[in-house]
Each structure stands twice: as structure tokens, then as C-alpha cells.
Amino acid sequence: MAMNVATPVYEGPFDMLLQLILKEQVDIYEVNLSTIVDAYLAELDRMQELDLDVATGFLLIAATLIELKARRLLPNMSDLDLDDELALWEERDMLLARLLEAKTFKDVAQVFAQLASEADRSFPRVVGPDERFAATLPDMLEGTSVTRLRNAAISALTPKPIPTVDLFHINPIKTTVADAVTELLDELPRIGRITFRRLTADLGERVEVIIRFLALLELFKQGAIELDQPERFGDIEIAWSPDDSFDSEAILIDTYEG
Amino acid sequence: MTDDILNPIDDQVDEFKRAIESIILVAHDPVPAELLAQLIEQPTMLIEQWCSELAESYSQAAHGFELVQIAGGYRYQTAPDLTPYVERFLLHDQRARLSGAALETLAIVAYKQPISRSQVAAIRGVDPDGVLRTLQARGYIDETARDDGPGQAILYGTTTSFLEKLGLASLDDLPAIAEFIPDADVVEALEDGLRVTPQVDVAPREMSQNEPGGSSDGASWP
């Protein structure tokens, strides 16, 4: 059964993050974020069922990572609102808790592997009764009609679609966050102001919308744009307003190099 | 008894006897002394001696099982006086009912016979050994032939008892299914592990079961 679509090294973005931090002892500053974010997006795209909770969860984590990194890259944080700071700490703590939970079950899995390999050393007897008891055994076919047998044959012999290798529906991710940043750096100075809904109106794929959103976050953190969301769950307003210190070359390098 | 030089030392004998016990415990069929000799790498004569020592020790200890020599091999079986308990248990056994998996396997054998276990495995996607063994033990299927190919695989088919239980005069009386099932080459492609889109939808089970008198032949089919 083909099921392990993930790379052999990392079992998804969470695992990647865990291993990078724990094994390589690196911090967010050094981690190549676009790789992780792209891994999240790839995972979202791979989902066979649209699951809003999961998608939102993934998105939140990706956004938190970017925010953390952006914060670390910006030396001037004194002008930041205390509420924003606290929100970031809260998000970081959530992320930390989830990484710890993931790590917990990784460790449990190792114990399970050990238990299973110990249990595998013994073989159970599954022989069943010998032929002396054949007459005692109730007739299994009692109540089975020819029609049931025929239906079972049809169901068994009809090829079943194998959902996990559904190659026809896999859409390779065409764009990355870095690509989206480049696009936005080209579009936004010309447009000036736009709402998120309009900006993403022509995008068909959910993943593309998410990529745009992450790219906007990145630009916001870099001081290239201002974001405003007057109403909770309302449309997001985007305005091009680069800081004095804003350097479009630098941001491109950062999103690419991570 | 035997030449002392041939005899392994006591510790080893204990291990060999334990090995015999473990192998016979998991074996579905009686295990020939020659096979035990080969697996344990000891002379058949010694194996036979150890087996009778084991059998003797079980009977001394008055266990509920015994080690018997039957059909050219050794096996564990229940002591004859305990038959009432065993029968009571077997009547309670969940496995008495034909599971969905067992029914499908039986249907595959019925419609595709003669068929090998690996062909059944390819169609069902899981190891069919246990189910085939149960169906054979119940006398619904049997080994009917050998494949001509290199492995000379055992081929299974249904028995006359199967036909009787279902009230069929012959295999020709099985309702046709060909019209509902994609062509052989499509099935073969699936067996090769390729993804194929099913060309036919199978009618929902409830529907066909609800059909009065099982108007079996494709009333609901185009």
C-alpha cells in the first residue's frame, strides 16, 4: 500500500520543525522558513478531505513561525503594541505546547515499537479445533442465499479505486510563498490599496489563497504594507506603505534563503 | 538406549524438546518427525524418542491436551474426556458465523475456481490463509488441483457439500456475474497494482437484498 508520501527524512512540517530544533539545535532565526511553510502547504494540498479545523490550525502555525522569525529579524520592536506582543507570546506558547505534544507521542511510538518487537518473539496458537469437531461446528453457510454469494462475488471482483494513489487529483503546488512575495512586490506598489478578497478573487485554489495570505504577512512584518481588519472575520484591507528602512531586495533574499 | 556419543548433552536436549513443543503448538497440520529433525538438526530417531517422552510427561501431569502421532506427524489435541467442554465452547465461538471477509473469499473461489491462494490474495488485497483454512476445515472448499507453473501452487475449488448447502445442483446454477464485473484485463490491471477507475457501480447491497425473492438477474441493471 503506497501511503508514505512524505519525504523519508521528515514526516511533515511538524516533524521537520521538531527535528531541526532538537537535533540540529538551531533556532527559528536559522531555520529555512519557506521550506517549512511550503511543507505545510503541501500537506494541506494533500488532504483528501477539506477540513477547516485542520487547515486553520496549520495556517496558524505557519503564520506564527513567520511572525516569530520576522520579529527576530527586526531590531526595532519598541514601537510595537503591547497587545500584539502578548498575542505573539500566546501563539508561540501554543506552538510550543503542540511541538511538545508531538514529541511526546514520538517517544511513545518508540516504546510501542519495542513492545511490539518483544511481543513478536512469541507466536500464538491459532490452529483451531481439529477434524474430530467438524460435525460439531455450526454450519456457517446457514442462511446464506445464492444471491448473497453472488453479491459478495461482485463486490470482491469489482476493482476498487485506491484513494491513496489518486494521481489524477494531485495538484503540484505551483507557487511558493517566495513567488507570491515577488508578485505582490510587483503588484501592490501599482495598486496602492486593495482588499484581500479582491486580491485573491481570481485564484481558484485554496492553497494559492493561503500562499497569498502568508506572503502578505511576510510583507507586513517587513514593513512594506499596512493591514487592517476593521471587523472580526471581515475583509482585510491592504495598503502599500513601505517604511523608510524597507528594502525590497532584502526581503526577497530573506524569503528565499529562509 | 542409543549410542552415547550420538547423544547431545542434557541442556541441549531440554532446548530441543522445548523447540519441538513450540513448533507443534503453532502448526496447523501434524508435523512429521523428519521435518522436526531437519528444523532442529537432530536425528529423526532422537526426535521420535523426545516426542514420546513429551507425550508421556503430558499424560503423567494429566493435562487437558495430549501429544498424538497422527496422519504421519505429531500434533496437540484435546483429551477425549473433555469433548463436552470443547463442544460447548465451539458453539459459543464467534467464528461460527461467516464473516464478510469469509463470504467474499468463498464467493471468489466459487466463481473463479480453480484458483490459487496468491490469486485470492491479489483480489482481496489481504492475506487469505486463515480464511481459506477455515473454509477448507468446514468442507466448503478443497484443494482440487495443482498449477502447472513452476511453483505447482495448490488450486482451490468448491466442494459438493458447498453446493448442497446452497441448494445448487451444479456450479452452472450459480447466478451469472460476468455482466456486472469489468473485463478480465481491467481486473488484471488492478492485480498489477495499477489504479483503475471502476467502470460499473455495484448496486448497493441493501437494494438487492430488499428485492423480493431475490429477482437476481439484473432487474436493476441497464
Place this chain on the structure above:
Amino acid sequence: MTDDILNPIDDQVDEFKRAIESIILVAHDPVPAELLAQLIEQPTMLIEQWCSELAESYSQAAHGFELVQIAGGYRYQTAPDLTPYVERFLLHDQRARLSGAALETLAIVAYKQPISRSQVAAIRGVDPDGVLRTLQARGYIDETARDDGPGQAILYGTTTSFLEKLGLASLDDLPAIAEFIPDADVVEALEDGLRVTPQVDVAPREMSQNEPGGSSDGASWP
């Protein structure tokens, strides 16, 4: 041990113990003490006592098989040290090895059951559908309930096959999850990796490295 009036006489006890042996010998799955109690018409407590006496006697006699309590019942199995002989006999060991992803998912389901696929996804950070399907096909997990919520999501739980796979008598035998809470140094490493506050003087990294003592923690924080 127990009230003498309740205890059957010795001869009967011997027969009951032999009956237990015979029933477990023919069973395909571990036999629950309650079922033995019902078949033999004796209290479950006594059945359990006799089973442990039997297990003890086998181990005293150093047999090649043992009687174990697993997955909510009793079964015969081969002694662990004899694996090489049994493997040689069985030729192809059909028991599946579980991948790391499968084990992790199984761990989550085991401790958090009943659990939905989206809750599994949230913990592992990957789409769990493929792994869940494989675990279900192998019989280690099953759909055990439906969520009350609007989506009525399928909830998964572990099966008795899972307990057998891990050699556990019941879910209560799972090690306490508290034992697995990561060590302080792991927490510290993660906290450090996810620092919100930059080390003072972030920009030129060489500088902060030169600073003795690296006044790292939240100098700018109240």
C-alpha cells in the same frame, strides 16, 4: 485463599483446569476469563486463579509454550527464546512491521481514543488518512463511535488485535502517558528554538556572540 465452602473439591478442580487447557487449545483468539467461567460454570475469580496456576506450572516445567493473559483473554503462545526455531518452521512470517508514522498514529489513537481524524492531524501535523486506513485494514484500530458535533465525525479507537500486537493484557497496561512528557532539556531546547525575543543586539550576530554571558532572556521585557 477463598472461602472453603465456595471451593470445589480437588478432583473437580483438576477437571476444570484440564477443561480450561482444552478450550484455550482450540481457540483462535484469546479466551476471556468470563467466557471460561460461563462454559465451566465456575466463578470468574477461580478461573483466573487456575489460569495463573497453569501458567506457573508450565513455566516451572520449562515447556516450550506458555499460557499468557493478553488482549482481554488467555492464549497459548511459544516461549520467546524459541523464536528462531518457530521462524524456521513458519518460513514466511506474515506479521507486519509497523512504520514510524503508523506507530506514532497508533500511539495517539491509543491514548486519546475515541479520536477523530482531524484531531490526529492536528497532533501530527500531517494528513493522517493513509495511515489511518492502513491501521484499520490491519485491524489495529476501528471506527468506534461518531462525534456528536455537526459533522458527526468518525471516531477511532484501538482493537484487541492492537493489544495482541503489543502484548498487552488490556489498555490499562499502557504505560502512563505522564512518563513520556519531554524532559526539561527538551522543553528548553524548544523554547530556545522558538524564542520571541531576539538576543540583545540581534542584527550583527558576531557581536552578540562576543558578548560575555549573552544576556539572552528578554532584556526588553518587563
